[in-house]
Amino acid sequence: MGLEMINCCGFSLKHGTIIIGVVQSIFSFMFLVLAAAYAEHPNELIDISDISVGPSLTALRIALSIIAIVSALECVFSILLIFGAETNRPKLLLPWLISNPVVLLAYILLTLMAIIHHTRSALFIIGHLTLGFFATFIASFKFLCVWSFYKHLKSLNF
Template sequence: MGVQMTNCCGFSLKHGTIIIGVVQSIIAFMFLVLSAAYAENPHELVDMSDPSIVPDLTILKVILIIISVGSALQCLFSIFLIFGAETNRPGLLTPWLILNPIALGVYILATLTAIIHHTSLNMTPFIIGHMLLGIIIVLIVAYKIMCVWNFYKHLKSLNF
């Protein structure tokens, strides 16, 4: 079944989907540039933070490379989303609709892992902050996925 939506934040589903694609491609590109730059010089991140919580430099470099690849895919699929919405091609929306729920699941697992890892310490502000920020991010991403999914279903119903 699912939730039927006719607009996205006051815009039509088409324009809302395009706005989601533009904003997300800009954010993904920024993450790509920053993570790629820090992957080249991971010691700069260690210099800025508490060294006791930062993993080994090789592990940090691998994590930053994974983030760079994920950001590049997100940027590419967000551009597909923009062109798919503009040209009414639901096939171009599909990669975004596959990647984002997976990315949301990975984010939820990473947040839960961070919370569980810090429960043994007296880190109540950290845990509460992570939970609140995590809930806000999950709600925003779930809303974006619902908007794009409803536009995808609309295009499919028109036999595009």
């Protein structure tokens, strides 16, 4: 039978999926705007009084541009998720179902890289592990809700 849910936090799978899509589209849009704004002016994020910061400024600009692009895609996929859930079209849920595990895996790998890079600070490691655990738990729960709704729609031959 697998991991199938009957409801999502007290809501039906359909309404839970729509709520997930709305919340994620709002957060994705906020990250898009912030990352794009800081990619244009990265000196607002770090102090550039030191000349040796120059090369890292370019790396920061590239990283913020990548975050803006991924956020834009996630916003589009979240809107497709909302529309697909509202109209009972499981194929519109697939971009979200494919992209979110990829983004979660990238997040986990980057968190592990940050922990390895900053092995001297125990507080940093504990904070990243705690935040990473909660982010992974929430993302997995969201994925399980949407996946259950997708399987439900497929079982109804939509």
